[in-house]
Amino acid sequence: MIASGIVALRMLAARHRRRIEAVGVLLAALLGFAALHALLAEVHPHAIAAALRAVDPMRVAAALMLTAASYAMLTLYDVVALRAIGRPLPYRTAAFAAFTSYTLSHNLGFAWLTGGSARYRIYTAAGLDGGDVVRVITMASLAFWMGVVVLAGGALILHAAPLALGGFSIAPTLQHLIGGGISVAAVLLLALLPGRHRRPRRLPSRGSALALLGISAVDLAAASAALLVLAPGASASLFPAFFLAYALAIVIALLAHVPGGVGVFEAAMLALLPQLPPPALLAALIAYRLIYYLLPLALAGLLLALQERRQLQRPINAAAGIARFVMRGTAPALLAALVFAGGVVLLVSGSLPAEPARLNLLRHIVPLPFVETSHIAASLAGTGLLLLAPALFRRLDAAFLLARALLIAGAAFSVAKGIDYEEAAILLAVAALLQLSRGAFYRRTALTAALGTPRTGVPIAVAIGLSVWVGFFSYKHVAYQNDLWWEFAWHGDASRFLRASFAIAVALVCVAVLRLFAHPDTTVPSTAVDEQAAATALAHSPRSDAMLAYTGDKRFLRSPSGPAMLMYQVQGRSWIVMGDPIGARADWPDLLWMIRERSDAAQGRLLLYQISLDAVPLAIDLGLQLVKYGEEARVALAGFTLDGAEMKSLRYAERRAIREGASFEIVPRAAVAPLMPELRAVSDAWLDAKGHDEKAFSIGRFDPAYLTRFDCAVVRHEGRIVAFANVWGTEEREELSVDLMRHADAAPYGTMDFLFVQLMKWGREQGYGWFNLGLAPLSGIEARRLAPIWAQVGHLLYRHGEALYGFEGLRAYKEKFAPVWSPRYIAAPHGVGLARALIDLQTLVGGGAGSVARRARLALAA
Known part of the structure; x- marks a missing residue:
């Protein structure tokens, strides 16, 4: 009983760990x-x-x-x-x-x-x-x-x-x-x-x-x-x-x-x-905060903003690209901290008494209601800056626009409420630094999406708690009575503090209610392909694996601002994204943040599967752990030839297949449907020989509706089709590849080598730049003594797991074509979440839970 209670408590603590930490x-x-x-x-x-x-x-x-x-x-x-x-x-x-x-x-x-x-x-x-x-x-x-x-x-x-x-x-x-x-x-x-x-x-x-x-x-x-x-x-x-x-x-x-x-x-x-x-020590501590903490932060923000500005003005080259990548990654974090500090300045200033001499000067310039209103407005502007700082860290353009406006407005209100020119100068300086780094905030989003999230509540609560404590400490000699709320006077600093605190509380409640009761997105993502949207997105994609959008087993998330989308599916609690987003690169950050937020709202975990180096910086921004999945082989078709000693085995396979009567043909997609019975016979024989079920998600399955979308490469022997592969080709002829590859047992020796060689030659004649041979899973993973555990396990499977998959043999087969290898990654949550997401991924790629259950029933029946 005690043990089960302890286990239950541990599970509860693990489930609500972040909430417990926040409360602590x-x-x-x-x-x-x-x-x-x-x-x-x-x-x-x-x-x-x-x-x-x-x-x-x-x-x-x-x-x-x-x-x-x-x-x-x-x-x-x-x-x-x-x-x-x-x-x-x-x-x-x-x-x-x-x-x-x-x-x-x-x-x-x-x-x-x-x-x-x-x-x-x-x-x-x-x-x-x-x-x-x-x-x-x-x-x-x-x-x-x-x-x-x-x-x-x-x-x-x-x-x-x-x-x-x-x-x-x-x-x-x-x-x-x-x-x-x-x-x-x-x-x-x-x-x-x-x-x-x-x-x-x-x-x-x-x-x-x-x-x-x-x-x-x-x-x-x-x-x-x-x-x-x-x-x-x-x-x-x-x-x-x-x-x-x-x-x-x-x-x-x-x-x-x-x-x-x-x-x-x-x-x-x-x-x-x-x-x-205590007064002298506390004064020293306040001065120390300004000198040792905030001054270096402001200096770092200035250096980064100037460096960002300088990089944007340089001609684009490799060094400038790396520097711009660094600037855009670090400047938003520092500027978010500076904006947050600006919000704290406004809130603390609103909790302190005004300078009597400045207030006396102000009373000869503006009426009292103007000062009262400016005091509340300055505190609300500070609250807004606290809420916007996390969105600046996410590089949202709406957060940039709102924060810049609030900094300028806060500076004006600071002068209007008590001629606080020092804090006005600070806010304007932060606004200037923000403007210098304008290019770093490139993620388009709606204005309402830039407000604070529950995860950022702790620093916001601490900042507001500090301002409230400062106010009550500053006016602890004041007798708090109901009349104090309605006292409007030039020297009514305590009353202004109370009213501003109440306004801040109302604003925070409004934001919380807005987020809590915002109209939910009740539409269930469809697995049906939006032909027009898909065609537009695929037209912008240089990668052939974007054709997986047509397999019919995925959900789609489309960019609200441009022709881009990503493919994903939900398995268990894992939201699994297939490859890089499809379409214009500028829309990728928005799409990935959208899927990140949706999975988090559904208490799920996000996994990015087979992403390229282009998406790695975004995965890091999302807070995910990177795991190298393998390497992808691509052959440059412009220089592809069978000449040379390294191509000896391919020359032999091609000549023998031709000698034994094999012939190659590209069947246009309009003519694929009549061949479907022959293709199905080859596919069924291949599945029976391998003992496999159809896979899913990362590869197509034998589905006439899917196969008739593409041209088909076939190899005939004595007039019969003995091998086939559906052909993927990008619209701009950047890349050519195949998806479903099946062959019969009666196929001549080297049939698949022959198919690949002929298809590469055809692709070269058609003007394609690359032929993608696909992935070699676990390939290229270093297993050094200090490498992480996942790398050592992956390398062990690669070297000694031939009975399970044939990892090393697959790499050796693709190596015959002298390809260029590039890494592909999985990005997933840290810790146990990675293992759980990988289990869900294996279930999904294997055909889903239904496929697993079906294989289990067949095994029991056997």
Whole structure:
């Protein structure tokens, strides 16, 4: 009973894992704000404002220099890690990847997702594979934490007085013992690492580890010192206790998973350093947020926007294409963070009292109702920016248009509500950066589709919670009464805060209701082919496998804005997309995001099957895991010839087939129907000989309605058809291929070789560019010692699975035609979702659950 209950709880937790994590993060944020409120119970808001104004400009300059030093060290993490794994890159590339990665992870949290995605896009564009990127991230992360531990140990050794942390006191002797133990452990760990020439690739050498440790120590010392110099009254003698509090606050913030550690980091610092005056420390923390977090984020956004602009003006070449790919992948993430920060600025500003002098000036220019309305409008604009930031990350053009408009409107409202020109300048700067990166937001969508989604609710809730806490803290001396809601006065800041908060709540409820009760798409996707839409889409496709649209076993999702579609089917809980989308490349992102959102709404999992390199960046954007499925063989027909030693076996097969009386013919599709009885006899004999059922989804089946759509290549022997294949050809004659290939047992030796050779010659005469021989599953998968498990299993099946499929033999057969090989991939959810999706894929390709059941019944009957 207990065991079954535990299993049920685990299943429930696994099913609702994301919801549980979201609730946990919100609770952590709530506890952080509650702790801040309790720690600052005796502090008046004016004291914090006075402390902020009292920060010495020289201290600000020192903090800026220390911040620059810290970020300089952060770039060196990647430089050393890349050399350690044997994949060094130019400093400019490594520094760019590290800087953008750390600015994102510092401000948004979830370092592996936010910063990791930026590193992945930049490094893969520079030639690294996913494993190399993971190794770089892992080394940098381990170096950071080792630096925290070692620097804490050094601080404990150097501190001679009793150490007070959050009300606890540690004697000097105990400090020295702990610090010494940490130092000895670090030295032993370094000594155990191998030398440069004896290390495995997964580990850094002793020299690299020492370099990373030194970089981490300097980085952390500079980062913590940047905060220390901002606190009035703080001195160098306080550094050991200050750094230990700083390190503990970082750990607490990371464990809480609150975006950017907002509220949690500040509460931890205030609790751990009671010897510093809370107003001065909180003022220093606010200034530190601006200098160490937001300023680098703005700088990264500016650099990316300028780089994006520069790349768009360059002539198109390979290097410019790679750079543009990187820019378009990283700029939206940074700009989304900046827009989100702009929304937070508007919300927090709306929760703070206005400057009396500016308000007095404003009362001589505009009437009070104008100010009241502008205050609410500014808060609503900030809320809109929070909701739009995730859509900017998805590169939606509607989000770009709305965000730009709200930034400009927010700047105008900031001036109108209190002459807050500082925040107006910030918002206009973000709008300018957004405009510079206009080309990065290329995904067309409806305006209403750009609003926030349930998955982005946690950071939005934290941001709004921060603004509400700031408001209640700022006006905690105000007696809250019912009359306060209806008080309209020039100095009625508390009333304006309450009304703006209510307006924000109403706006959020409206958005939630709009999404909850939006008119659902009740139409069941049809498996019938829309002839006109299919013909238009296929006309834009350079790939012959787009003809799978005519097999009759797929559903279709069409682009609302252009002649494009994708083919998919639902098997179990898996939504399986067949190949790349068909049609104009510009419509691919919209289609894939649409299918991603539909599968998610249906609590399904998305799998992209046999996608090419063209679709790989989009699969990464969708958050899917890439698995190499195999390699595709294509023969360039312009240079195809049977001359040369490597074509000896094909020459022999062709001559022998002709000598034995075989003949080749292309039957036009209008003449295929009368041959259907002969073709069916060949097909049935082939299926019986192989012991196979008809396959589905990724290949056609013997269906007269399907076969009569295409020309048919046939081989005759003594007047009888002994082999056939339906012929796929693209409209622009880019590619030629075959789908259904069947032959009788009585066919002469080398009949299929003869069919392929003759068909390639015919295709060359007809002006086709390529002949597609199809896939060799599991081909080209590396099984090195550090390769992922799926790669090692796939390679094992490829080498030793001949009895199951004949993987290696299929590759060897296609190799006879001297093809060009290109990789094809499967993109699926991470973890267990991948295995489940692959099981559903096998069921679907095998003909569906009905086919599996039918084979089982036949086996039992036998």
